[in-house]
Amino acid sequence: NFMLTQPHSVSESPGKTVTISCTRSSGSIGSYSVQWYRQRPGSAPTTVIYENNQRPSGVPDRFSGSIDSSSNSASLTISGLKTEDEADYYCHSYDTRSWVFGGGTKLTVL
């Protein structure tokens, strides 16, 4: 089994850009797609990025995803931060038998 490690929290000001990392402990980050889910307090998660860098309809292009094989990690970048972006963000990936979520990153926009 593998793990996905995220920073516990990040904070940034409105209008700025923030990047959240997600490092895979074993196995290549490029072998299986990485997804990002946003969860606001008291609500179910929603998808903001799937298959490394794809945005579902309705997700603004301020959200972007990427992977970096050299660091075996994925990143979620949110530009033009808005207060409504404040939430918990989880990365997710899998292998042939198990699915794994990162521990989650609390984004504070202040």
Place this chain on the structure above:
Amino acid sequence: EVQLVESGGGLVQPGGSLRLSCAASGFTFSSYWMSWVRQAPGQGLEWVANIRQDGSDKYYVDSVEGRFTISRDNAKKSLFLQMNSLRAEDTAVYYCARIIEATGYYFDYWGQGTLVTVSP
């Protein structure tokens, strides 16, 4: 409109059993992998189990293997999670989620969750 509605949560004693249900609507249920994901109070998301469209393949997180069983009834558009030998650490909100199988796999719709509390 895709809807997933969980039910069956509640308070159960350690060692007890509970069966969760997820009623699906707004899509062809039999065409999708489905999943259960849980979230302990104040904690992060944890994948629990997946099931293939026809129920022929099932995968579980190690911590529930042998105690939990995922199943589905395509005719009734329902997903189930039978949970036996429950432990305090199984206390969580349990979400039903639909899986998209494309170039990769990912969740696209989630229910609102049902709370399971394991306590004496």
